[in-house]
Amino acid sequence: xxxxxxxxxxxxxxxxxxxxxxxxxxxxxxxxxxxxxxxxxxxxxxxxxxxxxxxxxxxxxxxxxxxxxxxxxxxxxxxxxxxxxxxxxxxxxxxxxxxxxxxxxxxxxxxxxxxxxxxxxxxxxxxxxxxxxxxxxxxxxxxxxxxxxxxxxxxxxxxxxxxxxxxxxxxxxxxxxxxxxxxxxxxxxxxxxxxxxxxxxxxxxxxxxxxxxxxxxxxxxxxxxxxxxxxxxxxxxxxxxxxxxxxxxxxxxxxxxxxxxxxxxxxxxxxxxxxxxxxxxxxxxxxxxxxxxxxxxxxxxxxxxxxxxxxxxxxxxxxxxxxxxxxxxxxxxxxxxxxxxxxxxxxxxxxxxxxxxxxxxxxxxxxxxxxxxxxxxxxxxxxxxxxxxxxxxxxxxxxxxxxxxxxxxxxxxxxxxxxxxxxxxxxxxxxxxxxxxxxxx
Amino acid sequence: xxxxxxxxxxxxxxxxxxxxxxxxxxxxxxxxxxxxxxxxxxxxxxxxxxxxxxxxxxxxxxxxxxxxxxxxxxxxxxxxxxxxxxxxxxxxxxxxxxxxxxxxxxxxxxxxxxxxxxxxxxxxxxxxxxxxxxxxxxxxxxxxxxxxxxxxxxxxxxxxxxxxxxxxxxxxxxxxxxxxxxxxxxxxxxxxxxxxxxxxxxxxxxxxxxxxxxxxxxxxxxxxxxxxxxxxxxxxxxxxxxxxxxxxxxxxxxxxxxxxxxxxxxxxxxxxxxxxxxxxxxxxxxxxxxxxxxxxxxxxxxxxxxxxxxxxxxxxxxxxxxxxxxxxxxxxxxxxxxxxxxxxxxxxxxxxxxxxxxxxxxxxxxxxxxxxxxxxxxxxxxxxxxxxxxxxxxxxxxxxxxxxxxxxxxxxxxxxxxxxxxxxxxxxxxxxxxxxxxxxxxxxxxxxxxxxxxxx
Numbered sequence: 001x002x003x004x005x006x007x008x009x010x011x012x013x014x015x016x017x018x019x020x021x022x023x024x025x026x027x028x029x030x031x032x033x034x035x036x037x038x039x040x041x042x043x044x045x046x047x048x049x050x051x052x053x054x055x056x057x058x059x060x061x062x063x064x065x066x067x068x069x070x071x072x073x074x075x076x077x078x079x080x081x082x083x084x085x086x087x088x089x090x091x092x093x094x095x096x097x098x099x100x101x102x103x104x105x106x107x108x109x110x111x112x113x114x115x116x117x118x119x120x121x122x123x124x125x126x127x128x129x130x131x132x133x134x135x136x137x138x139x140x141x142x143x144x145x146x147x148x149x150x151x152x153x154x155x156x157x158x159x160x161x162x163x164x165x166x167x168x169x170x171x172x173x174x175x176x177x178x179x180x181x182x183x184x185x186x187x188x189x190x191x192x193x194x195x196x197x198x199x200x201x202x203x204x205x206x207x208x209x210x211x212x213x214x215x216x217x218x219x220x221x222x223x224x225x226x227x228x229x230x231x232x233x234x235x236x237x238x239x240x241x242x243x244x245x246x247x248x249x250x251x252x253x254x255x256x257x258x259x260x261x262x263x264x265x266x267x268x269x270x271x272x273x274x275x276x277x278x279x280x281x282x283x284x285x286x287x288x289x290x291x292x293x294x295x296x297x298x299x300x301x302x303x304x305x306x307x308x309x310x311x312x313x314x315x316x317x318x319x320x321x322x323x324x325x326x327x328x329x330x331x332x333x334x335x336x337x338x339x340x341x342x343x344x345x346x347x348x349x350x351x352x353x354x355x356x357x358x359x360x361x362x363x364x365x366x367x368x369x370x371x372x373x374x375x376x377x378x379x380x381x382x383x384x385x386x387x388x389x390x391x392x393x394x395x396x397x398x399x400x401x402x403x404x405x406x407x408x409x410x411x412x413x414x415x416x417x418x419x420x421x422x423x424x425x426x427x428x429x430x431x432x433x434x435x436x437x438x439x440x441x
Numbered sequence: 442x443x444x445x446x447x448x449x450x451x452x453x454x455x456x457x458x459x460x461x462x463x464x465x466x467x468x469x470x471x472x473x474x475x476x477x478x479x480x481x482x483x484x485x486x487x488x489x490x491x492x493x494x495x496x497x498x499x500x501x502x503x504x505x506x507x508x509x510x511x512x513x514x515x516x517x518x519x520x521x522x523x524x525x526x527x528x529x530x531x532x533x534x535x536x537x538x539x540x541x542x543x544x545x546x547x548x549x550x551x552x553x554x555x556x557x558x559x560x561x562x563x564x565x566x567x568x569x570x571x572x573x574x575x576x577x578x579x580x581x582x583x584x585x586x587x588x589x590x591x592x593x594x595x596x597x598x599x600x601x602x603x604x605x606x607x608x609x610x611x612x613x614x615x616x617x618x619x620x621x622x623x624x625x626x627x628x629x630x631x632x633x634x635x636x637x638x639x640x641x642x643x644x645x646x647x648x649x650x651x652x653x654x655x656x657x658x659x660x661x662x663x664x665x666x667x668x669x670x671x672x673x674x675x676x677x678x679x680x681x682x683x684x685x686x687x688x689x690x691x692x693x694x695x696x697x698x699x700x701x702x703x704x705x706x707x708x709x710x711x712x713x714x715x716x717x718x719x720x721x722x723x724x725x726x727x728x729x730x731x732x733x734x735x736x737x738x739x740x741x742x743x744x745x746x747x748x749x750x751x752x753x754x755x756x757x758x759x760x761x762x763x764x765x766x767x768x769x770x771x772x773x774x775x776x777x778x779x780x781x782x783x784x785x786x787x788x789x790x791x792x793x794x795x796x797x798x799x800x801x802x803x804x805x806x807x808x809x810x811x812x813x814x815x816x817x818x819x820x821x822x823x824x825x826x827x828x829x830x831x832x833x834x835x836x837x838x839x840x841x842x843x844x845x846x847x848x849x850x851x852x853x854x855x856x857x858x859x860x861x862x863x864x865x866x867x868x869x870x871x872x873x874x875x876x877x878x879x880x881x882x883x884x885x886x887x888x889x890x891x892x893x894x895x896x897x
Contacts, residue, residue: 010708064442064480065704088579089443092712093807136713168789169806170707172717172771201783216783218706396893398803404889405801407720423894431896 001125001249002042003233004117004156005057006145009091009138011163012130013059013066014218017073018226019130020044020055024077026230030370038235038247044077045120053077056121058113060145062102062137063090080120083113091136095177096415098140099184110145111152118153125251127156128233129189133181134165134174143184150188157251160189161229164196164391173408175399176422183425186264186432191254193266194388195225199302206303207275227373228268228302231380236335236366248366256364257331257384262435265388269296271379273304279374286336289379290349293334300327300387328439329385335366338377346379389436396429442480442499443581443711445698446573450516450601451554451594453619454586455526460684461586461691462511462531464816468695471816472703477503481702485512486534487576496576512577514539514569516601518558518593519546538572541565547592548854551633554596555640556860566601567608574609581701582613582711584694585645589637590621590630599640606644613711615697616645617690620760622654623837629851631842632866638838639869642876646715648726649693649825650834651759656686662756663734689759692815693729696823699777700811706782709775709809717807718771718827723879727773727825730758733818745780745820749788752824753796760834767830768884769798771805778820780810799829800888832880839873846870 007016020043027039040046044053057079059067064086070079085106091098118124127149131142142160149158162181165174185192203224204216232253237245258264271293274282295307311326334350350363372378402408403422412422449458469482478488483499487510490497497504511534517523523542526532541562547554574580583605587598598618605614618641621630641648660682700709719725732751751757752774753764776785785808798805815821845851846866855861 014706063708063710065708069704089581090708090710090712092710092716094712094716136716166786167804168786168793169804170808171713172802172805172807174804201786205783215781217781221782400891400893401888402801404891405886407801408716410722411716411719427894427896430894434896 001123001251002045002056002121003126003128003250004114004121004124005055006060006114006127006129006149007057008060008129008131008142008145009135010061010066011132011135012138012142013061013070015161015163015222015225016057016059016130017070018222019229020057020077021075022223022226022230023234024053024075026234026372028076032370035235035370042233042235042250054080054120056117058083058085058110058117060085060106060110060113060137060141062087062098062141064088080116083116085109085113091140093134093136093171093173093177094411094415095136095140095180096412096417098136098138098142099144099180100140100415100417102137102141103144106141107144107148110148114149114152124153124156125249126159126254127153128159128161130161131181132163132165133178134171135177139177139181143181143188146185146188157190157254158188159191159193159250159254160185161193161195163225164194166197166201170197173411175395175402176408176412178395179399179425179429180422182432183428186428189264191258191266192264193229193268193382195228195268196391197221200224203273203302206273206305228270228380231270231337231372231378232268232333232335232382234368234372236337236368238365239367245367248364253333253364253382257333257382259331262432263330263384265432265436266382266384267300267388269293269302269381269383271296271304272375274375282375284377286346286377289377290346293379293381294349297329297332297381297383297385298326300385300390327385327387329362329383330439331384332363333366333382334363335368335380336378337368337370337372337380338375339369339371386436386439389433392429392433392436396426396433400426442484443579443701444484444512444577445582445584445711446570446577446580447485447511447513447584447586447694448516448570448601448605449513450585450587450598451591452517452519452522453588453591454594454598455515455517455522456683457586457617457619457687457690458513458515459526459529459531460687461694462513462534464688464691464695466509466531467816472813476506478506479503482506482509483578484698484702486510487512498578508533510534510536511539512573514541514566514573516541516562516566516593516597518543518554518597520544539569541569547596549627549629549633550592550854550858551596551636552855552858552861554592554594554598555600555636556596556858558593558597559600560860562597563600563604567604570605571608580612582615583609585614585616586690588619588621589634590625590627591633594619595633595637599637599644602644603640613715614644614646616641616648617694618648618650619690620650620652620834622652622657623841625653629845629854631838631845632851632855634838635842635873636866636869638876639872642723642725642872645725647719649729650726651690651693651729652761653686655759655761656689657682658756659689659734659759660685689731692731693759693823695815696731696775696777696821699813700775700809703811703813705809705811705813707808707810709773709807713807714773714825718773718825720770720802720827723876724770724827724883726831727827728758728760728762728831730824730826732757732822745784746788748820748822749774749792752822753792762828762830762834764826764828764830766833767828767880769796769802769805770827770829770883771802771807772796772827773807773809773825775809775811775823775825776820777811777822778814778818779812780820782810785810799883799886829880829884832877835873835877835880839877842870842873
């Protein structure tokens, strides 16, 4: 089964390009033809046997520069130029402009572009929308596109990959835009993966050689984000004893990770954390990878540094008291990639994850015998856990303050978004915040 | 990509304009010397096939540049400056349809500029601008350049501003007014400035004030000349000084539009500037500052982090305002050159520690990264600060105009013009006070402790 990617806005398009590049690189190195074909089918389609693969992607941006760059890059794979939607003037960082204005104006063109790609695909199961939350196009139009997809592809599951901006201002009105985006997505999407620029910059810094200057570009950040996502989205299988491996589809993953519509926020992490040039020389064990990745989950970190090993589930520490600082999970999807997977060990370690509602097995394991990114062993974890909602408290406090001072509201009103809409959005996100905080207590 | 039209009014506006067009040509030529009419060149220029007088669009693939024309409208009620402009090296960029001129000038009288010439040339101005708009594929903004202290620039310039607000309301209006120095030789410049301010506050989306004093001080700082070029000068040396001052202003326009014209990892479109920096329609003054300071003879190679802290020095501002005295309502950093996002983050974190933002916009930054640096520089930063500290500039203006207004000195010059009455002067004076009160209120505002919504 295949997925369509919809890249919206500058961030979405830059990230999307990084993801397809990563996937193509991973897959073209694999000699196992049937596996590489499965991978390709998930992300690409070809019009004829000989031609270069075309990404299953729709590119949307309200100004042309970034899309032009995507289309003109000569890769071993291409975007379909008929699946592009552009306008002449950007959304001006205004969520209302993206959602109300461009959303209405471009609705037909977007539906047409999606049909161009969906007609190329045999079994469409999932639509993955890549967007930022701070700007105008990614956030506003991205939300409208989510609604449009609901309409024209009712059978598909929707995963929104949302990038949260640096907390210390990239955009002055980012608080409002994030709030409006998340509340709209909560109503229309099935799952929302959050990637924070702050965390990924920290991770990039971790990977710098010691004598390197502190010089991190968006290319590096996007490259890391795309690794995490590719590691989760590339095919993997469930392995049961005495049975043939069963491939896991992306919609299965989403259904597993979001068992209840009140909890839709997801996060990704990966082990080992190692730079590109050091990968060939890295020696790890499955034990170490699963131990570290689990601890990163407990502390809601994507880095393998600064871990406090005393924060562990009650069942391991042997005490009755629950540690309040541990990150409780609702659901997890763990993918192990590499040829010498020791299955029982990893499953055992993950069976002691601190779960909300401990009574059911909420960890799904996927295996793939092929290496990822020149690492002979790697573990990817996508989680629906309490601290995915941790940023909401500050977001709500700051935005509420701004809203009561009526700052910037006239800009949204100019496009028909009044304070009622804001109040509804606050309401929705306060509920989400409350629900996620309830998991921890 | 979008286009912008530059409207230059009066002597000062046109002189800044002439520096700007020369600099814009150089910048585009430096960036892409292949001679093709790309979309980025099209943002300020048109490509004409002169055999058929036809406008050539910026197509895919781009066509060769045949003859460039500026997207501009030039207005002056005196002939001297415009004539010089037409006969200068950038003269070819303008067609006669874009020129609106007269001979006698406005006599440093805002009322003459606004009411007399305003009525006389209203239709002509709207017509010329409309023609220019029709030649645009997607017009996004106007840049209006004029001085505040004189007659044509301040009067007819603000009349033009009110006309484009009425006839082209969807297009952003950036106003770059030049405020006179305290020792300006035009006695009535406080009146002209105050009357003009009412108009620009009302009709401008973003106002980027520059002050002659500040520009002169920057030129002095970066000059290698031994002569004090401002006060004791021969005419042509003084002209050179004004050229350098004007080139600073043209750099601001180039830097604001750089991210829209060229590639970068964090594009800032022109409409994002107003969205992020203007929290209320009344708070539309943005203080510009640049670093490193541009000087053709001394290309400075400052360390990157030093540039970020320089841009918050008062000596780098084009309109001197003591930033420590006020609160920031918002602040933009538009960075050009080979600078990465981590460099920007590091510096913002450092700078924020010493900057006081208003309580409801504690992280009120807008950052832009454009990969194309300005000419002869590796990188540069333009900051646009929306700060309540500008009220001190307005208070100074008010005290200067009070000195005249309380004695009704020189008012008869204004009241003699048809269409002008004392109410307008009173309204303008009150509006200035209102503006000061507004910023005062922002400064002293306390957080409203309204409880958040309860959910179950």
